[in-house]
Each structure stands twice: as C-alpha cells, then as structure tokens.
Amino acid sequence: MRQQEDFTRYPVSFTAAGRRLAGEMIHPGECSREGSPHLVFLHEGLGSVGQWRDFPLSLCKRTRLPALVFDRWGYGKSEPCDKIGDVGYLHEEALNSLPQVLAHFRIERSILVGHSDGGSIALMFAAAHPEKVCCLVTEAAHVFVEDVTLEGIREAVQVYENAGLRERLAKYHGDKTDLVFKRWSETWLAPSFREWNIENYLPKVNCPVLAIQGKDDPYGTPVQVDAIVRQVSGPSSGLIIPDCGHIPHFQARELVLQAMTDFIVPSCLMV
Numbered sequence: 001m002r003q004q005e006d007f008t009r010y011p012v013s014f015t016a017a018g019r020r021l022a023g024e025m026i027h028p029g030e031c032s033r034e035g036s037p038h039l040v041f042l043h044e045g046l047g048s049v050g051q052w053r054d055f056p057l058s059l060c061k062r063t064r065l066p067a068l069v070f071d072r073w074g075y076g077k078s079e080p081c082d083k084i085g086d087v088g089y090l091h092e093e094a095l096n097s098l099p100q101v102l103a104h105f106r107i108e109r110s111i112l113v114g115h116s117d118g119g120s121i122a123l124m125f126a127a128a129h130p131e132k133v134c135c136l137v138t139e140a141a142h143v144f145v146e147d148v149t150l151e152g153i154r155e156a157v158q159v160y161e162n163a164g165l166r167e168r169l170a171k172y173h174g175d176k177t178d179l180v181f182k183r184w185s186e187t188w189l190a191p192s193f194r195e196w197n198i199e200n201y202l203p204k205v206n207c208p209v210l211a212i213q214g215k216d217d218p219y220g221t222p223v224q225v226d227a228i229v230r231q232v233s234g235p236s237s238g239l240i241i242p243d244c245g246h247i248p249h250f251q252a253r254e255l256v257l258q259a260m261t262d263f264i265v266p267s268c269l270m271v
Contacts, residue, residue, distance in 0.1 A: 016100035022077035023070025037109035039067035042118025045184040048076030062261040094124035112136040127204035135208040135267035144197040152218040202231035209236040210263040214244030
C-alpha cells in the first residue's frame with residue numbers, strides 16, 4: 001500500500017443549479033495520470049460526505065484516481081431544502097444539478113460511485129451524458145419501487161422517532177435533520193411515488209456497469225441488480241453479497257473495495 005502523504009484532501013464550497021453545496025476533493029498528487037477521470041461519489045437518501053467516512057480515500061488509494069465527494073442539496077453542509085413530496089427529485093439531481101457540479105470542477109470524464117439514491121442518479125446521468133462517464137458502480141440502487149422498500153422505510157420512521165436514528169443523523173445534518181428525513185421518507189411513501197420507475201433510462205447506459213447489492217438489504221432485493229444488468233447496453237455485472245444489508249461499503253468493506261478496484265482500473269485504462 002502506498003503511503004497516505006501523497007494524497008491531498010480539502011473542503012470545497014460551490015454553487016450548482018442555484019444552490020450552495022459543499023464537499024471535498026481528493027487528489028493523489030504526482031502519482032495520478034494526467035487527464036485521469038475523477039471518481040464522483042453520490043450519497044444515499046439520508047447520506048452526506050461525512051457518512052462515507054474514509055471509504056472514498058481508500059478507493060482513491062487503490063485506484064490512484066482523484067475524487068469529488070459532495071453533499072447534495074439539503075444534506076450535510078449544503079444549503080437546506082424544504083421541498084417534500086417532489087416525485088422528480090432524483091431526476092432533478094441527475095439531469096440538472098450533477099451536470100452543473102461536474103462543469104464547475106471541469107470534470108470531463110467521471111467514474112460514478114452511487115449508493116442507493118446516488119446509484120439511481122448515476123444511472124440517469126450516464127444515460128443522459130454517455131460521453132462524460134467512463135464507468136459506474138451502483139450500490140443498493142433502485143430503478144423501481146418494491147413493496148420491501150416501502151416497508152423498510154416505514155420501519156425506519158419508527159426507528160427515527162423512537163430508537164435514536166434522529167440523533168445519529170443529526171451529527172451530519174445538524175438542524176436540517178428533520179427536513180432531510182421527512183423529505184426522504186414522505187416522498188418515497190407518497191402514493192404518487194409508487195409508480196416511480198427509471199428503467200427507460202437503462203438502455204441508454206452504454207458504459208461498463210457494476211451493480212452491487214446486499215442480499216439482506218431491507219430496502220431492496222436482487223431484482224434491482226437483475227434489472228440493471230439485464231437492461232443497460234454496456235458491459236455489466238452484478239454482485240450480490242451474502243450477510244450484507246443496505247451499506248455494502250461498510251458491511252463488506254474489503255470485498256467491495258476490491259470489487260470496485262478490479263472493475264474501475266481496467267475500465268479506466270480502456271478510455
């Protein structure tokens with residue numbers, strides 16, 4: 001393993017789609033190839049930069065690539081969002097906000113790593129901007145709504161109200177915590193969201209795709225991975241991890257790091 005000292009990490013604050021956002025850049029210094037694509041980490045529906053912990057840095061060290069990790073609108077250190085029940089919020093992130101984020105940092109080629117909501121965003125962005133995506137990894141991504149997803153969210157509401165989830169999330173979202181949780185839970189549980197489906201985007205995804213899912217994910221089943229792998233146009237593979245829930249990059253960290261590295265490095269060298 002190379003020493004950490006050749007990596008530079010620094011916070012960034014910027015504006016995209018008219019919103020003030022925050023994040024972190026990671027650069028591997030002199031060891032990176034000129035013009036290398038950037039890893040771009042897209043967090044889950046209750047996530048933030050802080051909740052990735054050191055996973056982005058670890059993947060940068062394995063791949064020797066620079067990275068951008070950022071809080072989407074409403075999360076972490078970014079500007080609050082009080083829009084609740086917006087069925088199109090993932091489309092807005094993929095088709096309007098993310099292109100502006102990448103343009104701000106002049107990232108012309110990206111490797112998207114999306115967890116849950118972030119995986120759905122990654123797929124839609126890759127469909128709309130194939131020239132900007134070298135490859136992408138999804139973890140626990142949804143392309144349609146399952147009954148198990150809604151049941152998992154209903155259980156999360158109980159945990160939020162009665163078992164300390166609010167306090168755990170507040171460490172990352174501060175006084176925005178209630179808005180973050182309501183936006184996620186009430187949007188997904190709204191009757192109008194039951195028909196949400198992004199499978200029509202999948203045939204337009206022509207880059208290599210690795211779709212990862214925990215077998216015991218309370219928010220989705222392996223049919224999500226099957227739908228992604230079967231319908232994207234580019235090379236694709238699925239990884240179902242036994243004894244793993246909704247956060248494979250923590251619950252099966254070494255396996256996921258190695259799988260992502262083995263997938264990303266050859267894909268990066270091909271472009």
